[in-house]
Amino acid sequence: xxxxxxxxxxxxxxxxxxxxxxxxxxxxxxxxxxxxxxxxxxxxxxxxxxxxxxxxxxxxxxxxxxxxxxxxxxxxxxxxxxxxxxxxxxxxxxxxxxxxxxxxxxxxxxxxxxxxxxxxxxxxxxxxxxxxxxxxxxxxxxxxxxxxxxxxxxxxxxxxxxxxxxxxxxxxxxxxxxxxxxxxxxxxxxxxxxxxxxxxxxxxxxxxxxxxxxxxxxxxxxxxxxxxxxxxxxxxxxxxxxxxxxxxxxxxxxxxxxxx
Amino acid sequence: xxxxxxxxxxxxxxxxxxxxxxxxxxxxxxxxxxxxxxxxxxxxxxxxxxxxxxxxxxxxxxxxxxxxxxxxxxxxxxxxxxxxxxxxxxxxxxxxxxxxxxxxxxxxxxxxxxxxxxxxxxxxxxxxxxxxxxxxxxxxxxxxxxxxxxxxxxxxxxxxxxxxxxxxxxxxxxxxxxxxxxxxxxxxxxxxxxxxxxxxxxxxxxxxxxxxxxxxxxxxxxxxxxxxxxxxxxxxxxxxxxxxxxxxxxxxxxxxxxxx
Numbered sequence: 001x002x003x004x005x006x007x008x009x010x011x012x013x014x015x016x017x018x019x020x021x022x023x024x025x026x027x028x029x030x031x032x033x034x035x036x037x038x039x040x041x042x043x044x045x046x047x048x049x050x051x052x053x054x055x056x057x058x059x060x061x062x063x064x065x066x067x068x069x070x071x072x073x074x075x076x077x078x079x080x081x082x083x084x085x086x087x088x089x090x091x092x093x094x095x096x097x098x099x100x101x102x103x104x105x106x107x108x109x110x111x112x113x114x115x116x117x118x119x120x121x122x123x124x125x126x127x128x129x130x131x132x133x134x135x136x137x138x139x140x141x142x143x144x145x146x147x148x149x150x151x152x153x154x155x156x157x158x159x160x161x162x163x164x165x166x167x168x169x170x171x172x173x174x175x176x177x178x179x180x181x182x183x184x185x186x187x188x189x190x191x192x193x194x195x196x197x198x199x200x201x202x203x204x205x206x207x208x209x210x211x212x213x214x215x216x217x218x219x220x221x222x223x224x225x226x227x228x229x230x231x232x233x234x235x236x237x238x239x240x241x242x243x244x245x246x247x248x249x250x251x252x253x254x255x256x257x258x259x260x
Numbered sequence: 261x262x263x264x265x266x267x268x269x270x271x272x273x274x275x276x277x278x279x280x281x282x283x284x285x286x287x288x289x290x291x292x293x294x295x296x297x298x299x300x301x302x303x304x305x306x307x308x309x310x311x312x313x314x315x316x317x318x319x320x321x322x323x324x325x326x327x328x329x330x331x332x333x334x335x336x337x338x339x340x341x342x343x344x345x346x347x348x349x350x351x352x353x354x355x356x357x358x359x360x361x362x363x364x365x366x367x368x369x370x371x372x373x374x375x376x377x378x379x380x381x382x383x384x385x386x387x388x389x390x391x392x393x394x395x396x397x398x399x400x401x402x403x404x405x406x407x408x409x410x411x412x413x414x415x416x417x418x419x420x421x422x423x424x425x426x427x428x429x430x431x432x433x434x435x436x437x438x439x440x441x442x443x444x445x446x447x448x449x450x451x452x453x454x455x456x457x458x459x460x461x462x463x464x465x466x467x468x469x470x471x472x473x474x475x476x477x478x479x480x481x482x483x484x485x486x487x488x489x490x491x492x493x494x495x496x497x498x499x500x501x502x503x504x505x506x507x508x509x510x511x512x513x514x515x516x517x518x519x520x
Contacts, residue, residue: 029400140289202498222482
């Protein structure tokens, strides 16, 4: 589906942006790049330097004279704009997270296109009106002007996210989070730890309950995995083994323990 | 809250990436940029050309000699990596959408940092291990190497999304969580703990690094309070005191430690 998502750059000025766009498309699994009446050339040294592993994609980019030719075969086209002031708010409009899942779903029916304007001023209102919808990237309104390749980055990233989510729901397999050790296993580990910390003289007297409680709180909060619980059993065992090698009375509490 | 989210670039090579990073941070409302031993200079013409409206942010960027200095005051640090192969998969780990909301919430308790590696190869496994968690941007595994400034773009974009969502859901004052011990204090505590666990024979031989790493991940994930850090210093001190009372050779590793 991602190979049916086209990136259209309208009158791009800087060769570096062509290269960066090709590279990041490759990173996120897109491949269809179209340039409308570009000022910069894909043969420019800077374009090729910025493209790195996107070079083949840069070489395959089609150059067309106008937006119409770029999106002629598309079933859905979205204009992109950081600044939505003055734009007629009709049709499909939203942030990448809001509308790219829909956009991707439409790719099941034919090619779809994201249209990006030239660096200094973006798309004209007329060009925006030619598209089916409008995508705006939520930025700080005080500094709304995103670099072209960075705007493409955000869209490619969200497209791949939508694609991953679609693939995941198709498989209908929930992605499990990290496994946490069952409560009973944690309890056994804490008992083992209490025994060991008592043996080494860390837990003693009237403070031992509150100290042990603090340690339980700290480790419990981290939601230990079964592997980590085993690791702490290992620590307790080693402490007990060590104290058994000592002469009697060696593991008395240290005199100066003001920090506890 | 976004002004407490720090972007740390470790040994960046290309001036253009410094400028692009400053610009996109400004676009999404971030402002705290720290450079660790950079090869490129913020005074480089390319850095300034790429920065556009991010120039003031570029000028305010701090330069420090190592990661420790960059994150000393941080309550939470996330390493970023496109390639998670070979990285020990423990602790807080996830995509920007999965873990940046948590990251942003932690900023209520103190500065938090996203750490990005140098352009050619990213962060070393040792540098990743120094952070509390690992953020990976989901890309096409065949072309996983994202441009540095584009990786920063994705993270800043997701951070602003998380921030907007947080603002929308809780118009009221954000409830600050418990205070977290600064990174530098945690480092000192982990060094003390390493010394003590070595003395009792828990850390030994070729497994000691991965064991210590697992303990760091577990405790780091819990975001220990200053009080808890003191408590762990107390434990380390007690273990060291105990082993000093022993006859030589008593703290040899236990033979049967299959669980570690």
